[in-house]
Amino acid sequence: MKTVYVGMSGGVDSSVTAALLMQQGYNVVGVYMKNWTKDLPGMPCPWKDDFQDAKRVAVQLGIDFKVYDFQAQYLQKVVDYMIDEYKAGRTPNPDIMCNQEVKFKLFLETALDDGADLIATGHYSRATNGELHVARNQDKDQSYFLYRATEKALKKSLMPIGVFKTKEEVRSLAKKLGLVTAEKKDSQGICFVGKVGIREFLEQYVTSEPGSIINQHGREIGQHDGAIFYTIGQRHGLSVGGGLPYYVIGKNMDKNEVHVTTDLDDKKLWSKQLKLTSLHWINQAPKMDKSYMVRTRYRAPLVEATLKLNKSILTVDIAEEIRAVTPGQSAVFYDGSRVVGGGVVV
RNA sequence: UGGGGCGUGGCCAAGCGGUAAGGCACCAGUUUUUGGUACUGGCAUUCGGGGGUUCGAAUCCCUCCGCCCCAG
Numbered sequence: 001m002k003t004v005y006v007g008m009s010g011g012v013d014s015s016v017t018a019a020l021l022m023q024q025g026y027n028v029v030g031v032y033m034k035n036w037t038k039d040l041p042g043m044p045c046p047w048k049d050d051f052q053d054a055k056r057v058a059v060q061l062g063i064d065f066k067v068y069d070f071q072a073q074y075l076q077k078v079v080d081y082m083i084d085e086y087k088a089g090r091t092p093n094p095d096i097m098c099n100q101e102v103k104f105k106l107f108l109e110t111a112l113d114d115g116a117d118l119i120a121t122g123h124y125s126r127a128t129n130g131e132l133h134v135a136r137n138q139d140k141d142q143s144y145f146l147y148r149a150t151e152k153a154l155k156k157s158l159m160p161i162g163v164f165k166t167k168e169e170v171r172s173l174a175k176k177l178g179l180v181t182a183e184k185k186d187s188q189g190i191c192f193v194g195k196v197g198i199r200e201f202l203e204q205y206v207t208s209e210p211g212s213i214i215n216q217h218g219r220e221i222g223q224h225d226g227a228i229f230y231t232i233g234q235r236h237g238l239s240v241g242g243g244l245p246y247y248v249i250g251k252n253m254d255k256n257e258v259h260v261t262t263d264l265d266d267k268k269l270w271s272k273q274l275k276l277t278s279l280h281w282i283n284q285a286p287k288m289d290k291s292y293m294v295r296t297r298y299r300a301p302l303v304e305a306t307l308k309l310n311k312s313i314l315t316v317d318i319a320e321e322i323r324a325v326t327p328g329q330s331a332v333f334y335d336g337s338r339v340v341g342g343g344v345v346v
Numbered sequence: 347u348g349g350g351g352c353g354u355g356g357c358c359a360a361g362c363g364g365u366a367a368g369g370c371a372c373c374a375g376u377u378u379u380u381g382g383u384a385c386u387g388g389c390a391u392u393c394g395g396g397g398g399u400u401c402g403a404a405u406c407c408c409u410c411c412g413c414c415c416c417a418g
Contacts, residue, residue, distance in 0.1 A: 009379090011379090013379095046353055082380085086381095091381050091382080092380075092381080093380045093381075094380055094381090095379055095380050096380075097349050097380090098379095098380095123379090124379095129384080140378095142379070145379070165394060170355080186378085186379080188377090188379060189377055198380080198381060230382095231381050231382055232381090232382075233381090233382050233410065234381080234383085235382085235383075235384095236371085236372090236382090236383095238371085239356090239371060239372075240357080240370080240371070241356065241357040241358070241369090241370040241371035241372085242356095242357040242358040242359095242369090242370055242371080243357085243359085243369070243370060244358090244369075244370070245369090245370060245371085246370085246371095248382090262370095297380085297381085297382075297383085298378070298379085298380075299377095299378070300383095322383065323383080324383075324400095325383075326382075328381085329381075329382090330380095331382080
């Protein structure tokens, strides 16, 4: 009998994951990854509740339960990365980094050393034969966040939630099994900070100064309180009114300027070509003479693209214009249902 | 100082005698395991101040205040 260590976050999905694997005959061990426990002003960290829920489900299922304390590594690999990226004027995706460094590396290695044959997570995605595929539930598909997992890690990973067509099925199964997390609300926001906004989080770690907001004609139309807080395509939070909404089209970190436009067709708001770095391919590198489907943000519709590699930079020509492509964010390629890999927008 | 124009919520802006459109911003919520987007809802008992005419005024009259433009 194979032993699977299931990452249990205290949510429905990972609860059902553990239950399903038991039914499938695995020896299941539940693991709560303690990644972040820090309270922030006005928003206590929900880790204790989540931990309790994970533990309760483990007890309900009658499986062993462990806690892995990854706080130090999480801080270094995910939080520091995130803060550094923001400081550099980019917009990072901490959850992708969390999957790459913590769930499918640290957790995997720790579990294997601990006696596991495999690990499992509650992701809406499918890991089969070292390949990563989209979830059957197209709406919830989380493969975007997983493109930096390695083939080696995927060979050791199970994602049983990926076969469900709807979230309702997962919930009703949880209900049928009487799991205490059956009705728990989906989590959102940065995985570790909970509902706190990114801005409130950043304010704890960086100092910022007021700067100019410049419109498409080069006119200063207002002041912001730190260019670091803004990202491409953003509309709210500028506090400048009068006529049409303003969208961020760029930043100048040296001058601490935020550039905006009221023109929805502004060239700087749309891209037909991307430059990617930090490339990561899962099975083998994509072919340069073939077209793939790509998305530059979670849940965005897939668009056709062709790739061209020179040195370590991948140039991607897209079939249609994509709005607000943002440096620091990831572009992920698909070949049918299979995730090919991707890279980070320069 | 003369001549003209304007002053409506934080911003832009309709209304020009019948009891305050709309947009932006903001706030709340929905969607969402990043950021962002989008969607829904909320948001002026009051129209620069004061007085008057009228059944009734932001809309007419008087006056004061503040802007803007053109003159000389």
